[in-house]
Amino acid sequence: MPQPAYRACSPAELEARLRLHRLPGLGPKRFHSLLQAFGSASAAFSAPASAWRALGLPDVSAHARRSPEVRDGAAAALAWLERRDQHLLMWDDPAYPGLLAEVDAAPPLLFVAGNPALLEKPQLAIVGSRRASPPALDTATAFSRHLAQGGFVITSGLALGIDGAAHQAALDVDGQTVAVLGTGLQKLYPQRHRALAAAMIEQGSAVISEFPLDAGPVAANFPRRNRIISGLSLGVLVVEASLASGSLITARLAAEQGREVYAIPGSIHHPGSKGCHQLIRDGALLVESVEQIVETLQGWQRLPPVQDAEAVGSRHALEALLLAAPQTSEALANSSGWPLSKVLAALTDLEVAGRVCNEAGRWFARPS
Structure with missing residues (x-):
């Protein structure tokens, strides 16, 4: 097994990356620009504020580098990594998922609780309404079970409703599933799915996040995590969604990333069907069976043991x-x-x- 990048790099470089990751105003693109400009996080961290300004970076980022909060947060992350089933994948790590690396503004760091090897396996995302109808929950469960038994890793966002049903259904058939959080791994949200997340980790699946471990729920971070759900996956299946649903963001990101988009139709009288119907009008594939999904993934086949x-x-x-x-x-x-x-x-x-x-x-x- 290849050595994780955080094990291969020096302790100083690892700590510098963890500190950079916590700086205000420093998203993935700016993180990558610093590494490109200075060659390493250690060099970037030590560079003068004027050099950061020359790259168009805000002063708030440069001035926060040596704050106690940033230092202590990096130290806590280092301690977290020493525990069982807790990992860090960096963008230049050989084990970093290949499909996600192609995404614009790919996360420079991914915290993983559970099995990081799942992120390189063929994944399909199943997403939908948090207030899903009973028939939609049944549909998500059935599709997740069949796809998981067919060898796909089921990826979703651990939200209530469709997400949770998809994760649980994969576990129920001894399949594998990945949850992408919009919070840090130590601030799991929603709390009602804490037991589900623990079961995923225990059964060899994974819970991941690009956010610092102690990052709490912030509304803007949930649409941001959707690009990871779609970016990891060969395709995205939307089971039920209103026109205002975040699932439509995931589906549209998938289309922009060149992934397949699938939608399940519903009653014209049900508000939860309107998002799926709009996706179908926009070019998503209307699906009624698992076979219709698998047929579109040309060349994919379940590997022999x-x-x-x-x-x-x-x-x-x-x-x-x-x-x-x-x-x-x-x-x-x-x-x-x-x-x-x-x-x-x-x-x-x-x-x-x-x-x-x-x-x-x-x-x-x-x-x-």
Whole structure:
């Protein structure tokens, strides 16, 4: 398994990144611009305020670098990382999810409670109303169960209603699921889903957040986390949503990111159907069955168990992984369970045969 970036970098660099991450006025784009300009978080942290101003960064960010709150928050995050099943993925980490890395303003840091390897597996998002009708909850449950049994990781936002039903249904069939929070992992919201989140972590799934561990619920952060839900996923299924629902934000972000968007129709008399009907008018695929979703994901197929991979050949196993999502060679070794040397040898053969290609350090499967 590749070494996480936070283990590979120096303690000073790790602490500097955690401090930068807590600064006011410093979002993902500004975080990335600092690393690009100075080469490291340590150098950026030590640079004079005038150098930050030259990059167009606000004075409030530069002046907060040495505040006790920022220092203590970074120290608390370092202590959090020492505990079992608690991880940090950085944007330049080989284990950082490949699909999410392609998203505009990709999170520079991702805190993960549970199994971080899930983030590189094929994911489908299921989202919808917090005040979902009983039929919509039943539909979300049925789709989540079938998709999870088909090998997809079910991704959602841990909200009440459709999100919670989708997460729980995946767990009920021993599937895997990822919850993306709009708060820090130590300020889990909503509190009514605390037991659900704990069950996810205990059963090998994951709860993740781009926000500092102690970040509480702020309204503006929930639409922001939606780009992560869609960015991690091959497609987004909206089960029920009003025209004002945040689920429509997730769906529109998915479309902008080149992901598939699916919507389940409902009664013309039910306000919760209007959002899905609008998505369908905007080009989302009207779906009535799981098969209609799977058919649109050309090339995706459930992988054989790792122990059976030799029987079908390295070409099939690695290509199937790459058809699900672009990956680095290290991530392929992690997800396939093969030694890195074997993965590299197989990739060389596949590249010569024109079946895969490498761009900017990530491997892509070529359409057949």
